[in-house]
Amino acid sequence: MRKLVSLSILSVFVMSCASLKPNETTQAFAEEPIRYIDLTADSKMDLIERYWVVIKSADPKYPVDAARRGLSGCVDFIVAIDSNGTLSGFKIKKSYPEGVFDKSAAAALNRWKWSASKDNIENTPVLTTTQLNFMVSNSKNKAETEKQCDFSHI
Template identity: 50%
Template sequence: MRNAVSITIISLFLGACASNDTVQVVDESLIEYKDISLKEQRELVKEYWIVEKRLDPKYPIEAARKGLSGCVDLIVGINKDGKTSGYKVKESYPKGVFDYHAAASLKSWRWSATEVNVDKTPVLTSIQLDFMVSGAKNAKEAKNKCGWNYKV
């Protein structure tokens, strides 16, 4: 009787091990992204992805009170689903003032693949978000640091 119970338990165990019901988990850190994050490559993203949904960042209240303008340059991952898959602040001026609000807005951006991007190639790209308030106390310095080409 003991042998029959042991054999039954072993059979059930081996049967469970041979089951075909497997779950595949994709580690997104292993996905290869095409790196087009250099400033001079910034426009290349348009060959792969088109912005479908863009949410402008909120202006930090404290920065507005202090009369600060600036920018945040982020390296952003766009995954195969057209969603932001991560970011890194490359540069910002004034440092740290607008970073959180820039990143928060990018998380809700959505892209659609271009006609030539049939494989929906994930990319790393550089996106600069500008924050401007009229009468900014740091207008000239912000223009120089952020590379703005218009009169402040």
């Protein structure tokens, strides 16, 4: 008899859960997706100043192995800045030499903070690009670094 009562109660509970519409259970947890303005195209790179200004940046730590080997390079990121001026995500667009500086550059980028410009009164989230450079004197890969990282001031 106890098993029958327990089974009946369990059946009623399961049926009541099954009768809920999907929106009734998921709506409370659904977040509105962030809509970013895409400023990643070369023609739009200068527009970032209309939206966000870097107020805190962090220099990346130079990987010891790369310094010993005399390697210079860069990591170019696609960066998502949310409405609070914080990094909400990133993707490595390109790095040279591939993988050598990625971890150090990402750790530094995670400490960056932005402030909305006076024109960005709605704190509009954006996607933009930024490049972190790694330069060592007497670089063994200077010529290739200048070419790959698009700078000549090593």
